[in-house]
Amino acid sequence: MNSRMNPAPNSLYLADTHELSNLSTELCDYNMYTQDAALREAVQREGGQWAEGELSEFGQMTGSADYLELGNLANKFQPEFDTHDRFGNRIDLVKFHPSYHQLMKTSIEHGLHASPWTAPRAGAHVARAAKSFLHGQVEAGHGCPITMTFAAVPALRLQSDLASVWEPKVTARVYDPRNVPVEQKQGVTIGMAMTEKQGGSDVRTNSTRAYPVGTGGPGQAYELVGHKYFVSAPMCDAFLVLAQAPGGLSCFLLPRWRPDGSKNPMQVLRLKKKMGNASNASSETELRGALAWMVGEEGRGVRNIIEMVSMTRFDCMIGSSAGMRMAASQALHHCSVRSAFGQVLNQQPLMQNVLADLALESEAATTLTMRMARAMDNRFEEQEDLLVRLVTAVGKYWICKRTPNHAYEAMECIGGSGVMEDSMMPRLYREAPVNTIWEGSGNVQCLDVLRALSKTPAVVDAFFAEVNQARGAQALLDRHIAALATDLKDLADFEYRARDVVDRMALALQASLLVRHAPAFVSDAFCESRLGQVGQHNYGTLPRGVDAGAIIARATPRIARA
Incomplete structure (x- = not known):
């Protein structure tokens, strides 16, 4: 072969196969608060x-x-x-x-x-x-x-003698992960053990038995025998547990160690193999005569533990809203840097439609979550307490359920690199369904709404007092609220249609808050896309006239450019 026709490549160029250009960057070194x-x-x-x-x-x-x-x-x-x-x-x-x-x-x-x-x-x-x-x-x-x-x-405060011992260490700002008796610690953490194999969310079917050590009753010691199929998190220092006492299903505080310093026989069988929530340990356990103390009245375990569950459900709202914000932030940042077909992605109309839609969903979730935080602060007011009773279930259902598809759409905005495990997106995607299922799945939340409407009719007035604060400011919202009011007057076959009604309640709350407090370009886009369009839509189907650019600019986190 003629070497002149196939000259050897210059060694200086062997490592330079292409020029690095049009690369995205990590979203980091920015202020998460001031940029939101x-x-x-x-x-x-x-x-x-x-x-x-x-x-x-x-x-x-x-x-x-x-x-x-x-x-x-x-x-x-x-x-x-x-x-x-x-x-x-x-x-x-x-x-x-x-x-x-x-x-x-x-x-x-x-x-x-x-x-x-x-x-x-x-x-x-x-x-x-x-x-x-x-x-x-x-x-x-x-x-x-x-x-x-x-x-x-x-929940602990329902039993003042236990609270006086445990609350100072539960609330201390000291993290001590050692597996040692509580007497050796300044700060402790608390877990929860309710679910059993045969019942799942139906905790009234629990078979774990509680045997009084002495006279029994509130604040007294019992030994628990049974199993718990889902315990989060087993490294905590004590757990709130449901078990069948002689007087019915009751709530107990079960520490990992007995007062004499011996290990309490709450034995972990294995850690769960979960698709998400991987950093957290969840487990199956058996209780082999584990010592525990009754919290609150005997036979009122569900009622007593619900004080804890309402708070954990609210935190599910926070967690899912946070996941939405990070997913939207990742997509918005990537599309502000990356170009395709000769133009930055966030300047292209179709991508703008998707990004603006993701940003609207995130802002609506954040806004409702923070409104419920204020209700938590003001539970001494009847109106706010009623909102907590009703809207915690509505918000937990809606926000958590909207998160998985939101994470997927954000991942699609990033493209192939968003699927890679060295990106944050796969973790956000796997995490997204967790809050939907934990602390009561979607159907459980809807049934809780039904119970609230049936047992405490005043929650309906509290709901409409809240959403009607935006009355007259947005015609689509006014019509939406009026139709909802008609449907809520009749609770016949509500269980069958509960998801539809709770969906609309959530949208009414979010739309009302945005109309009152967000820029018009946000609230109008939300109402027109969520209340004005008929049927189910994928993200990226905002109607004409939406100021997608303004929504994107409002939501995009900005980092210092090198």
């Missing part, structure tokens, strides 16, 4: 303006590259479980990567587990919800034990 107009406005509006400084500092930390990496590591190096130590002693020990412990430490030291209880004031729940919203964008799994610890306080 919807959240910032909601905090100020709902009574948390006094926390502006600390939220800005917290948002700067959570948006930093180093801190965001903690979320990646906590999911990459998942918890491991040992039943026994090397000498044969039963230990039921869950081991976590240091990144997980740092996330837990941050949450507890910043009061995400307790601040409304230890420092009650106007806007306390609002400020705590905002911090949880920011921290949840970094990593969702560790939020499970934080939420349960937070939610345990109202």
Whole structure:
């Protein structure tokens, strides 16, 4: 062969196969709080303006590259479980990567587990919800034990003698992950053990038995025998448990260690293999005479534990809203950098339609969640208490159910690189269904709405008093509310049509809030797309006339360009 026709390549060019151009960048080193107009406005509006400084500092930390990496590591190096130590002693020990412990430490030291209880004031729940919203964008799994610890306080307060012992350590801003008796700790975490194999959400079918050690009754000791099919999180220091006492299904506080320093026989069988929520340990356990103390009246276990469940459901709203915000942020950022077919993606009309739609969904979720945080702060007012009773179920159902498809659409905006495991998007996508199912699936939430409407008819008046604050400002919303009012006058066959009605209740709430508080280009687009269009639509089907560019500009986080 003639070497002149096939000259050897110059060695200087062997490594240069192409020029690097049109690459996206990591969304990091930005202030998650100050770059989120919807959240910032909601905090100020709902009574948390006094926390502006600390939220800005917290948002700067959570948006930093180093801190965001903690979320990646906590999911990459998942918890491991040992039943026994090397000498044969039963230990039921869950081991976590240091990144997980740092996330837990941050949450507890910043009061995400307790601040409304230890420092009650106007806007306390609002400020705590905002911090949880920011921290949840970094990593969702560790939020499970934080939420349960937070939610345990109202339930514990039903039994004052137990609360006097446990509450100071539950609310302390000290994270101590050691597997040692509570007497050796300044701060503790609380888990929950309700679900059993045969019943799932139907906890009244629980078969775990509670045998009184002495006289029995509220605050007294029992030994529990049975199983719990889903315990989150088994490394907590104590658990609120439902079991059948002689007087019926009752609530108990079960610590990991007995007062004499011996290990309480709540034995972990295995950790669950979950599609999401990977950083958090969930388990199956058996109770082999585990010592526990009754919380509240005997036979009122469901009623007593519901004090905890209502709080955990609210945190599901926060968590799913946070997931939406991070998914939208990732898509909005990518499309502000990446070009295709000669134009930046967020300047192309079809992509603008999708991005603006994702941003609308995220803002609506954030706005409703923060409104409910204010209701939590003001439960001493009857109107607000009724809203908590009804709208916690409505919001948990709607926001959590909207999150999975939202995550998918955001992933599609990013394209192939969004499917890669070194992106945050697969984690957000796997996490998205978790809150929909945990703490009561969609049907359970709808049935809870039905119970509220049936047992406490005043919640209907509270609902319409809230949504009618926007009356006369948006014709589509007025018609939507009027039709809903007609349907809610007749609860016949409500269970069959519950999802349709609860969907519309959620949309009425979100639309009313946006009409009152968001820029017109946001509220009009939301109403026209959610209330004005007929039938189900994918994201990216906003009608003509929407100012997609303004919605995108409002929602896009901005980082310093190199």
